[in-house]
Amino acid sequence: MFTNQLITVCKNLKLSSIASYAPAACEQARRQQQSYEEFLFELINQEYEERLERRIKKRIKEAKFPKIKTLDSFDFNRESAAHLPETFIRSLSEGHYIKEAQSIILLGEPGTGKTHIACALGYSAAQQGKTVRFITSSQLVNQLMEAKDSRELHRITQQYQTYQVLIVDELGYLPFANTDAELLFQVLSTRHEQASTIITTNLPFSEWTSIFLDHRLCKALIDRLTHKAHIIDTGELSNRFMEAIAKFNESKNQEKK
Numbered sequence: 001m002f003t004n005q006l007i008t009v010c011k012n013l014k015l016s017s018i019a020s021y022a023p024a025a026c027e028q029a030r031r032q033q034q035s036y037e038e039f040l041f042e043l044i045n046q047e048y049e050e051r052l053e054r055r056i057k058k059r060i061k062e063a064k065f066p067k068i069k070t071l072d073s074f075d076f077n078r079e080s081a082a083h084l085p086e087t088f089i090r091s092l093s094e095g096h097y098i099k100e101a102q103s104i105i106l107l108g109e110p111g112t113g114k115t116h117i118a119c120a121l122g123y124s125a126a127q128q129g130k131t132v133r134f135i136t137s138s139q140l141v142n143q144l145m146e147a148k149d150s151r152e153l154h155r156i157t158q159q160y161q162t163y164q165v166l167i168v169d170e171l172g173y174l175p176f177a178n179t180d181a182e183l184l185f186q187v188l189s190t191r192h193e194q195a196s197t198i199i200t201t202n203l204p205f206s207e208w209t210s211i212f213l214d215h216r217l218c219k220a221l222i223d224r225l226t227h228k229a230h231i232i233d234t235g236e237l238s239n240r241f242m243e244a245i246a247k248f249n250e251s252k253n254q255e256k257k
Helices: 002-012 016-032 036-063 086-092 114-127 137-149 153-162 178-190 205-210 215-226 239-256
Strands: 104-108 132-136 165-171 196-201 230-235
Touching: 002 016, 016 036, 036 114, 036 132, 086 114, 086 230, 104 114, 114 132, 114 165, 114 196, 114 230, 132 137, 137 153, 137 165, 137 178, 153 178, 178 215, 205 215
Parallel strands: 104 196, 104 230, 132 165, 165 196
Antiparallel strands: none
């Protein structure tokens, strides 16, 4: 009787996990002669664990990663990645930079693992319950321009301030018009010392004037982004290119056999 009453009360309180787990928990408590404290902990912990799992799944979905990537799936041993500071990158995944509102800049040629590492760090942050958003720089600029035209710019820029980790991918692949650059500057600069931003770019800072044509704005942006930032050079050797070469050589060796 009391079990049914417990289930009803839990449902009314929207404690769905406890409601579904209660019959088994009550039976286990009777069988193992659990103390009241143990029984209560089992019930509450079940609710907590399931809510935490749902929260993490929600954070990962909201982040809009192009693909789920982890540091464990990144091959630090390959020739093109041998120079990367693996220990340091893994320490970043613990999320200390988020507490300090520090930024991370991944700088290197295409195919060197910038996006993989950025997504992996973002995924780790989402698993820790942090709000994360992944977006390419061109997508972000287009969204800001559309928001400006529809008079929703303030709402959108405010939204981008709420993410604890914002990943802006592929900065440097396309130049921005002055208006585009100003909008992007507005989003990135207002996050300075307020929240963490992860940037991936194929251009050294000396060449950022090719995408931010206003030299003063470019200098101001670099100054804000690099202040207390972790800058990681992913190098010049493309992982994808090296893999393609390895497969080509392997196929040639098999033909010889």
